[in-house]
Amino acid sequence: MNAAPVSRLLLPAIAAALTALLVWLAFFWDPGTATAPAGARPHLATRPGGGEFTLSGARGPVSLADYRGKVLVLYFGYTYCPDVCPTSLALLAQGLAELTPVEAAQTRGLFISVDPERDTVERLAAYAPFFHPILEGATGTPEAVAAAARAYGVSYARQPANADGHYVVDHSSATYVVAPDGRLAEILPHDTPPAAIAAAIRKQLGSR
Ligand code: NI
Numbered sequence: 001m002n003a004a005p006v007s008r009l010l011l012p013a014i015a016a017a018l019t020a021l022l023v024w025l026a027f028f029w030d031p032g033t034a035t036a037p038a039g040a041r042p043h044l045a046t047r048p049g050g051g052e053f054t055l056s057g058a059r060g061p062v063s064l065a066d067y068r069g070k071v072l073v074l075y076f077g078y079t080y081c082p083d084v085c086p087t088s089l090a091l092l093a094q095g096l097a098e099l100t101p102v103e104a105a106q107t108r109g110l111f112i113s114v115d116p117e118r119d120t121v122e123r124l125a126a127y128a129p130f131f132h133p134i135l136e137g138a139t140g141t142p143e144a145v146a147a148a149a150r151a152y153g154v155s156y157a158r159q160p161a162n163a164d165g166h167y168v169v170d171h172s173s174a175t176y177v178v179a180p181d182g183r184l185a186e187i188l189p190h191d192t193p194p195a196a197i198a199a200a201i202r203k204q205l206g207s208r
Contacts, residue, residue, distance in 0.1 A: 048153030050176065050184025055112060055140040055148060058125035062110070062138040064182055071107045071204045073197075074176040076154040078115035079127040079137075080166075084173050085111075088190060092175060093132040095197030104134060106180075106205055112148060113139035114156040115169050152176050152184065179204045 055062045064072070073092060077085035092109065099107060111128040113119035116139040119127075124137025139145060149156060156171035173190040177200045186200050 046153075048151060048184065048187075050178060051151045051182075053112075053140075053148035053151065054144055055138040056121055057136055057138040058121045062136075064178070067108050067110075067178065068182055069106075069180050071180060071201050072178040073107065073109045073201065074112060074152065074178060075109070075173075076112045076114050076149060076152070076156065077171055077173070078113050078169050079119050079123055080115065080168075081171075082168070084171070084190070088173050088175065089128075089131040089135070091192065091194055092197060093135070094194035095201070096132045096134060098194060098198040099201065103202065103205055107134060107201055109135040111135055111137045112145070113137065114145055114149060114154070114171055115158070116140060116142060116145055153187075177201060177204060 052064045053062075073096075075085075075088055075092060077088065079085070089111065096104060096107065096109065109128075109132060111124065113124055119137070119139050121137070121139065124139060128135040128137035140148070148154075154172050154174075156169055158169045159167055161167040175188040175190075175192065175197065176184060177186040177188065179185040185204050188197060188200060192200075
């Protein structure tokens with residue numbers, strides 16, 4: 001057997017998923033600009049302020065204060081994400097791999113699930129470090145996740161389940177670099193190359 005029948009099945013599905021993503025991005029991706037008039041949505045017109053969050057990881061409560069003194073890289077997604085999260089986390093992992101051991105020791109990564117219904121802390125603890133050992137996972141109550149997402153200008157929306165009960169969660173896909181003092185320092189767009197991610201982290205390490 002070869003892979004051709006599988007490819008023929010998968011390609012239309014991937015094309016459909018990408019089309020849906022583009023449509024969603026075009027019409028609904030609107031982080032933190034709810035008060036901006038329609039048709040006037042300058043990118044990051046209301047830059048998110050970042051700040052504290054109260055979530056849970058496999059080792060207990062997780063809050064921004066836990067990372068004081070280190071550079072923290074945040075990403076919001078979910079483990080069942082078919083493509084966007086794995087791509088982003090792979091780029092982030094490559095960026096982290098470019099750090100020296102000393103730099104990496106001063107850096108932490110946190111994957112925050114916007115799908116707490118399926119993403120248990122145990123599942124997140126298996127998923128996040130798969131990409132890089134300094135990546136941890138966290139989630140929380142729907143309210144706590146929503147509050148964290150709001151603080152960082154993250155948008156997400158669970159889509160209706162299909163006949164099998166599977167569902168996707170559309171989500172924005174920026175990476176957030178938090179300085180050692182807890183200040184949201186930089187928002188890196190999706191597809192930021194690993195070298196630029198590493199540079200953004202180094203910039204904050206040097207600012208202490
Ligand atoms: Ni995702």
